[in-house]
Amino acid sequence: MKAQNEYRPSMFHGLWALTTRELKKWLKEPIILLMAVLQPIIWMGFFGKAMNLNAMFSAENLGNINMPNIQIPGYLANPPVNGVIVIPDAVLSQQLQETFSSIGSNVIQSIFGVADYFSYMSVGMISMIVMFTTMFSGMSIVWDRRLGFLDKVLSTPVSRAAIILSKVLNAALRAMFQATIILALAVVFGLHLSPTFSPLNLLGVYAAIFLLSTGLSSLFLAVALRSTRQETQMAIVNLINMPLMFASNTLTPISMMPEFIQVIARVNPVSYLTDAVRQLTILPLNTSTLLIDFIYLGVFASVLSSIGIVLSWRYLTK
Amino acid sequence: MVEDVIRAEGLTKIFNKSLVAVDHVSFSVKDGEVFGFLGPNGAGKTTTINMLITVLKPTEGTASVLGYDIVKQANEVRKVIGVVPQEYTADEDLTGYENIILCADLYGIPREISRKRALELFELVELTQFKDKKVETYSGGMRRRLELACGLINRPKVLFLDEPTLGLDVQTRAATWEYIKRLKKEYGMTLFLTTHYLEEADALCDRIAIIDHGRIIVNGSPQDLKRSLGGDIITISIKENSDVTDLIQSVEHVKEVRNENGSYRVKAEAGEVTAPLIIEALRKRGYTVTRLSLTEPTLNEVYLEYTGRSMRDAEESKEDFRARRITLRRARAR
Numbered sequence: 001m002k003a004q005n006e007y008r009p010s011m012f013h014g015l016w017a018l019t020t021r022e023l024k025k026w027l028k029e030p031i032i033l034l035m036a037v038l039q040p041i042i043w044m045g046f047f048g049k050a051m052n053l054n055a056m057f058s059a060e061n062l063g064n065i066n067m068p069n070i071q072i073p074g075y076l077a078n079p080p081v082n083g084v085i086v087i088p089d090a091v092l093s094q095q096l097q098e099t100f101s102s103i104g105s106n107v108i109q110s111i112f113g114v115a116d117y118f119s120y121m122s123v124g125m126i127s128m129i130v131m132f133t134t135m136f137s138g139m140s141i142v143w144d145r146r147l148g149f150l151d152k153v154l155s156t157p158v159s160r161a162a163i164i165l166s167k168v169l170n171a172a173l174r175a176m177f178q179a180t181i182i183l184a185l186a187v188v189f190g191l192h193l194s195p196t197f198s199p200l201n202l203l204g205v206y207a208a209i210f211l212l213s214t215g216l217s218s219l220f221l222a223v224a225l226r227s228t229r230q231e232t233q234m235a236i237v238n239l240i241n242m243p244l245m246f247a248s249n250t251l252t253p254i255s256m257m258p259e260f261i262q263v264i265a266r267v268n269p270v271s272y273l274t275d276a277v278r279q280l281t282i283l284p285l286n287t288s289t290l291l292i293d294f295i296y297l298g299v300f301a302s303v304l305s306s307i308g309i310v311l312s313w314r315y316l317t318k
Numbered sequence: 319m320v321e322d323v324i325r326a327e328g329l330t331k332i333f334n335k336s337l338v339a340v341d342h343v344s345f346s347v348k349d350g351e352v353f354g355f356l357g358p359n360g361a362g363k364t365t366t367i368n369m370l371i372t373v374l375k376p377t378e379g380t381a382s383v384l385g386y387d388i389v390k391q392a393n394e395v396r397k398v399i400g401v402v403p404q405e406y407t408a409d410e411d412l413t414g415y416e417n418i419i420l421c422a423d424l425y426g427i428p429r430e431i432s433r434k435r436a437l438e439l440f441e442l443v444e445l446t447q448f449k450d451k452k453v454e455t456y457s458g459g460m461r462r463r464l465e466l467a468c469g470l471i472n473r474p475k476v477l478f479l480d481e482p483t484l485g486l487d488v489q490t491r492a493a494t495w496e497y498i499k500r501l502k503k504e505y506g507m508t509l510f511l512t513t514h515y516l517e518e519a520d521a522l523c524d525r526i527a528i529i530d531h532g533r534i535i536v537n538g539s540p541q542d543l544k545r546s547l548g549g550d551i552i553t554i555s556i557k558e559n560s561d562v563t564d565l566i567q568s569v570e571h572v573k574e575v576r577n578e579n580g581s582y583r584v585k586a587e588a589g590e591v592t593a594p595l596i597i598e599a600l601r602k603r604g605y606t607v608t609r610l611s612l613t614e615p616t617l618n619e620v621y622l623e624y625t626g627r628s629m630r631d632a633e634e635s636k637e638d639f640r641a642r643r644i645t646l647r648r649a650r651a652r
Contacts, residue, residue, distance in 0.1 A: 010426060017423030025411045148405035152468075155371040156424040157396040317375055317392075 014158035018166030019173075022140070026174060033178070036133065040125040040182050044118075044189065048125075053117045057104030067092045111253055114192065119282045122186035124250035126179045126205075127274045130212050131244055133178065135237040137171040138220030142233050154317060164221055164312040168305060172213035176206050183281070194282050201280040204290075208276040211297035212269055218301075218308035225315045249274050269300045321385060322346040323476055323508045324353070324370065328379035331365050339365040341532035342379065347510060347525075352502065354523035355512040356617070362532040363512035364404060367480050370510070371401050383476060397425070400474030400507075404481045406461045410454040414445055414464050417453060418471060425472040432471065439467040442504070443497055459490035466497060470505065477501075479511040483518065491515075495522060516617040528621060535624045543620045549573060550589025554596060555581040555609040562605060569595050581609070589614065 026032060067089040074081040105115050112120045141163075144150040153163060183205070187193070219240075224233050245251075247264040248271040254262055265271050276293035279285055324347040331340040340362040347353040355363045368374040370381055372392040380387060386394040408417045415436060422432030440446045443463035448456065456464065462482065469477060482498065483491040495518065502509055513519050519526050520540045527537035536543065549571075556562065559580075566575045566584055571592040574585040586592040589612045597607050 013426045014424055017420055021409060021412065021416075021420055024416065025409065028411055148403050148407040149409065151368070151373045152401060152403055152407040153424060154373045155396060155399070155401045156421070156472075157393050157426070158424040317373060 011159045011162055015162040015166050015169070018153070018158070018162060019169045022166060022170035023173065026170070036129070036174075037178050037181050039132065040128055040178075041185060043128065044122045044125055044182070044186060048118045048121045049189075051117055051121070053108055054104050054115075057107055067096075111256065113253075113278070114194075114282050116190075116192060118189070119186075119191045120278075121251055122182070122189070122191050123278050123281055124274050125182050125186070126209065126277050127212075127248065127250045127270045128245060129178045129182060130175045130209055130216065130273065131241050131270065133175040134171045134213050134217035135220050135241060137167040137217040138224035138237060139230060139233055141167060141221055141224050142227050142230050145228055146230075150316075160312045160316050161309045163316065164218070164308050165305070167221055168214050168217045168308070171217040172210045175213045176209050179205070179209055192282060194284055196285040197281055201285075204280045205277050208273050208280075208294065208297055211294070211301040212273040214301040215269060215297070215304040218304040222304075222308045222311050225311055244268060244270050269297060272296045272300075321349075323349050323351070324381065324383050324510060326366075326370070326379070326381035329366065329369060329376050329381050330378035331362075331369060331374060332377045338532055340369070340376075343529070343532070343534050344379075345527050345534060345537060347508060350506060350508055351524045352509040352511070352522055354519040354526040355510070355529055356514070356516065356519045356526050356621075357512075357529040358514055361529045363514075363529060364480055365532075366529070367478055367510070367512055371399060371478050372396055397472070398475045400469035400472060400477045402465045402469040402477065402479045402482055404484060406458075406465065408453045408456075408461060408464050408468065411452065413450050413452055414440070414456070415449040417464065418468055421468040422471045427472065435471060435473075436467075439470055442501065443467050458486055459493065462486065462490070462494055463497060466494075466501065470501060473505065474507060476508045476510060479509065481512055481514070483513065483515065491518070498522075516621065520617050526617075528624060530625050536620075540617060543617065544615045545587070547615045547619055547623055549585055549587040550592075550615065551613040552584040552586055552589050552593050552596065553581055553609070553611045553613070554584060554600075554607060556600060557606040557608050560605075562600065562603075565599060565603060566596055569599050572596070 069089050070087045070092060072085045072087065074083045074085055077085055108117065109115055114120050141150065144153070150163075154160075183191075220237060223236055227233055243264065247257075247261050248254075248268045249265065250270060254265045254271065257265060272293045276290060276297065279290045279293070324345075326346070327344050329340060329343045330338070332338050343362070343366060345353075355366060357363055365374065369376050370383060370388060372388050372395050375389060380389070382388065383395045384398050386398070388395055408414070409420070412420070418436040418439065419429075419432055422436065427435070436449075437446070440449050443466055445460060445463055445467070448460065453461065453464065466482075469479075479498070483494050486494060498509070499522070501507075511523070523540060525537065525539050526543070528535045528543075538546075554566070561577060563575050563577050563582065566572060566582060569592065571588060572584055572586045576583045584592075584596065593610060593612055597610070600607055
């Protein structure tokens with residue numbers, strides 16, 4: 001009985017215990033997983049497929065425009081002729097169709113970098129998963145506080161940082177798992193992988209997801225540290241998530257946006273994740289931009305998780 | 319150990335700079351003692367306990383647990399205490415066993431030890447056959463016992479129990495106290511508990527402090543507190559019609575006698591000893607005692623004496639109580 005309290009609780013022991021708690025809860029409720037995956041699937045299946053840009057810019061559509069017969073005054077011809085030259089509509093349509101037959105995919109290729117919009121946006125869905133998964137880590141700490149679980153944990157010698165990091169880690173692992181499902185489904189639905197893709201690239205994809213999840217969930221947790229109301233938390237999270245998603249390259253390329261959104265999109269870490277994942281899957285790999293993506297994500301993750309840990313030392317105990 | 323296990327000096331917590339939840343509270347708890355904090359809801363019991371278990375930081379004053387300062391050496395405090403909170407904090411989605419192991423992991427107890435201990439504790443609180451069931455299927459009493467087991471996993475030297483029988487029915491309450499007594503015997507801990515059930519405090523605590531509006535009004539052993547009221551009440555009726563006030567007054571230990579329409583209300587110290595003496599004295603003079611009752615003062619009378627209102631009254635004003643509770647909840651949260 002003498003040496004009963006002599007254990008040296010290591011940071012990782014507590015961290016792992018709290019993380020497995022969250023993971024167990026998650027695995028026991030397959031519904032939560034299903035709902036989390038369903039949303040990006042719906043986006044992919046409906047929005048991704050409905051926004052059929054290739055068809056919109058197809059030769060058929062352009063050729064179907066009603067063409068009148070065009071009359072050209074004879075003196076404009078070379079050499080000039082008397083009277084009027086008539087070009088019949090059928091000839092005109094055919095000419096246009098021929099000219100435009102490849103313009104659709106050319107336009108898409110030059111805007112999006114890939115030949116179809118579906119590939120482009122379904123990779124964007126991975127960013128969406130990260131955003132929506134991490135926002136729940138903020139909610140879950142509010143829950144824990146409400147239920148008294150947090151107070152109980154706070155009364156144990158477990159490291160305060162472990163409380164925060166377990167939620168961060170849990171969000172990252174969830175996001176990685178869900179992203180795998182989405183990526184696999186996207187391939188089934190018709191995602192075109194780039195020739196530079198190799199299974200090894202997936203490790204890079206996971207690393208990028210891990211970094212953004214760490215940063216974002218630290219952010220949401222920091223906001224939720226002292227909060228007791230899910231409603232407030234929900235409102236804040238929605239406020240942050242919407243601009244994060246729309247002012248990024250998740251659904252549309254940054255270069256197509258008006259100036260002021262471009263500014264936001266270029267500092268938005270979500271853009272860097274999306275870009276990194278695109279580079280690793282559907283785009284021809286450009287090592288230097290990929291490096292920039294990873295540096296940016298790495299800095300974002302380490303700064304925000306440090307802030308989260310420092311705040312948890314200070315503010316978790318009131 | 320001669321040193322006080324818990325010592326609080328001028329402990330104060332002010333929420334939002336205006337709501338004084340605990341107001342310069344000082345007390346000490348000795349080794350192996352069962353110390354009870356007694357008071358109506360919203361009196362500041364939970365806030366005090368939360369400061370002692372390092373979940374809240376005091377606004378003013380200090381306290382130490384086993385010599386460790388609750389602010390400066392919070393982590394040392396956390397290692398030696400066990401906590402059984404007011405709410406059911408076990409994770410409903412996990413099984414009882416998983417919950418206990420989780421608690422053990424938070425203390426950094428190696429798995430080989432925690433497994434053995436968990437099974438021991440399940441045996442002790444008689445939950446062995448439910449250990450692999452999800453906690454959401456547990457009844458209130460079972461959850462309370464699980465919380466108890468969780469609070470004991472690190473073999474604490476001091477166990478804090480915040481309203482351990484709140485919301486339980488009478489039988490479960492009694493059973494819970496049986497467990498607590500048994501645990502104390504088994505592990506020889508110091509217990510610090512809060513309750514608003516007077517009978518419970520009376521039956522279990524070696525010493526109690528009555529707290530109201532964030533202040534300790536009086537503290538001492540339940541017996542001392544009751545004795546301070548001036549003793550027990552003995553009510554006696556005799557067959558004969560004569561006035562025996564003076565005769566009773568002359569008996570040893572009797573403090574005060576009043577004739578209330580033929581029955582005598584006697585205030586006496588140590589009523590159980592005095593009552594036979596009174597009967598003896600009356601018999602000697604040829605009187606026949608027809609009725610006798612002995613009432614020991616309860617803590618409720620003590621509470622009444624010191625706060626000027628009965629504890630039930632204090633809870634009766636539902637609106638006040640609710641308003642205070644809501645503010646406290648919010649304040650605690652912020």
